[in-house]
Amino acid sequence: MQQLEPAHRVEHQPLVGASLTELTEWVKQQQQPAYRGKQLHQWIYQKGARSLSDVSVFPKSWRENLADYPIGRSQIHFQAPALDGTIKFLLKLSDGQIVETVGIPTEKRLTVCVSSQVGCPMACDFCATGKGGFKRNLERHEIVDQVLTVQEVFQQRVSNIVFMGMGEPLLNTDNVLGAVRSLNEDVGIGQRLITISTVGIPGKIRRLAEEQLQATLAVSLHASNQALRTQLIPSARQYPLETLLSECREYVKLTGRRVSFEYVLLAELNDCVEHAIELSEHLRGFQSHVNLIPYNPISEVDYQKPDPRRIQAFVNTLKERHIAVSVRRPRGLEADAACGQLRASQAIA
Ligand code: SF4
Known part of the structure; x- marks a missing residue:
């Protein structure tokens, strides 16, 4: 199974304001399948996610790993x-x-x-x-x-x-x-x-x-x-x-x-x-x-x-x-x- 990087080692690039293409690229960099980019886009812009731990469609272990990732909300x-x-x-x-x-x-x-x-x-x-x-x-x-x-x-x-x-x-x-x-x-x-x-x-x-x-x-x-x-x-x-x-x-x-x-x-x-x-x-x-x-x-x-x-x-x-x-x-x-x-x-x- 793919070893995920701990959250603090992932490059902290704000996800709010990113396009579908950019989000897809970002999830791929995290060794996740491309379709998760679309899910992330929907959660940020339609469901108002404030943290990646809110994104319940993501695998639990990945979410936990990225719970503190600052997605760019104030x-x-x-x-x-x-x-x-x-x-x-x-x-x-x-x-x-x-x-x-x-x-x-x-x-x-x-x-x-x-x-x-x-x-x-x-x-x-x-x-x-x-x-x-x-x-x-x-x-x-x-x-x-x-x-x-x-x-x-x-x-x-x-x-x-x-x-x-x-x-x-x-x-x-x-x-x-x-x-x-x-x-x-x-x-x-x-x-x-x-x-x-x-x-x-x-x-x-x-x-x-x-x-x-x-x-x-x-x-x-x-x-x-x-x-x-x-x-x-x-x-x-x-x-x-x-x-x-x-x-x-x-x-x-x-x-x-x-x-x-x-x-x-x-x-x-x-x-x-x-x-x-x-x-x-x-x-x-x-x-x-x-x-x-x-x-x-x-x-x-x-x-x-x-x-x-x-x-x-x-x-x-x-x-x-x-x-x-x-x-x-x-x-x-x-x-x-x-x-x-x-x-x-x-x-x-
Ligand atoms: S000083 Fe005030 S009114 Fe003038 S440009 Fe700045 S924000 Fe606008």
Whole structure:
């Protein structure tokens, strides 16, 4: 009979986020028949196995041998439910780092707001994550795990994913693209239901376009001119608004997909009718959609929530100029649902 390697001598390669082909290769390396790869795939992505000892179809001796093998699942460190059903999670990774994930249920959907980095180096002035600094990129399995965790807690299939949690996804492009592939092919989430949100990294929007993904690109503009944008997003100094918009136009041309522009409305700062007019000038004839996000105040910064009448005036001004626009409904405010807020409120360094 084949002598199995003890678990601690097996190369610890996370299995979450691996494709069927990769899992099949891995079981073969463990001297197991290839069909066990398919079983493992099913147990990880459909049955939510947290350990190889959960996989009851595997031979007992092999399972026992690999019981401590870290397959790539995180631990739930803290969870904060809100009255509207939203749950915000702090997940503890294998090196002790903490990352945020939010599960947002609606009548027909379960959306997960995933993080792509621990912290974020972009330092946007209105963002709690930006205030906390950058720790590291997330690995592919750490991104996929967030979705599996939300699916497990809600006992419901996830329908939509937005890369709008902690971090700038296009600074971690390989892992984000690897996770998108896995979420699509392994977890079974349609690419069109996955949104990648960025404040813009020079050259990376083109790279995304070349991947020919069907995922939605959401670009965080937050300002209608370069001076204001630089004030809110320091990294915008290296990436003029005109250059960013011209890369977005190229993205539309290459992919045929419209771009979604995110615009956080900050009271008396970027929420005037003049800003809406300026924004509409930039977006005239652009295959795009504007998502307005009324600011959710956090304690460390001075920005304030916009007045509902100013929000409406902003919307009307865009609509009169034929710009597609919607206002994002605030979800889970009680759970500190804006990016980085729960982690900040739990005082995690
Ligand atoms: S808004 Fe996004 S890109 Fe900016 S600091 Fe926060 S997490 Fe980073």
